[in-house]
Amino acid sequence: MKRKKILGSHVKRLLSGVAIHGRRHLNEVETDLLQTELLLEEAIDKLTSSFMAIHSAVGARQEAIDRLLAGEKPSAEDSAKLSDMSGEIGQHVNVAITSMQFQDMTSQLIDRTLRRVAGLREFLGTLSEHGAEIAPETDSEEIVERLGKVSMALAIQSLELRSMLRKSVDQHHLESGDIELF
């Protein structure tokens, strides 16, 4: 193969490697950020509803207590309401506790994104380092050799980055998870 063609194929291989690697990681970053957004939105919605419901239940309980303190005889309805209120508040608190776990999930997704971004920065650093070693007067054989080395280094870095970023959060909603006893 002519020297020019060899050089061209190495440049093509390098550019396509950078594009594939970059696109793959950026797609994952986008997916993780969208998942984070979904979890945050749902958490805020559910927490807002829970806190409003707790506020409303506590207010209703206080009204009933005030009537009792004022010497009113509790109606059958009041008695039933008072005895149900603890359970009602407890249910809202449980929903709030389930929703608050968004922090655990989103922090794992954000951590994964940060490690991926750091990996991409290192990847670009490798590209820059090798690029700096190529001077205008460098002959084409040496350029071919350097391009081969940088392609290999980037392929290894890409594999390493993918292997250390296993996804541990697949949840897209804040519903109580599965339970399995062995």
Add this chain to the structure above:
Amino acid sequence: MAKTILAVDDSSSLRQMVAFSLKAAGYNVVEAVDGQDGLEKAKLQSVDLVLTDQNMPRMDGLALIKTLRTLPNYAKTPILMLTTESSDEMKAKGRAAGANGWLVKPFDPQRLIEVVKKVIG
């Protein structure tokens, strides 16, 4: 006498929520910030159940279970995983390591208490 549960998780908010839920149901709760801390606390005092996360710094949940199972005091103590991990592959690893159950986060306090009651009463 109230039973004691060792709750191991590197997320402080998660630990607080687990502790809040279990204490409300009458259990004593000892908290640990990762597997290593959990192992040290398990050696210091006897616990009736271990509830552990999987992905943690220093020592993960599977390593904690494997190590606990080598200790005579913890050969038969119930150990439940409470983690975001939900794949069958991870559950199989947990089972092989000696876990007695797998709870996928987020947890509902009522369901958590029901499971704990079922396991240790």
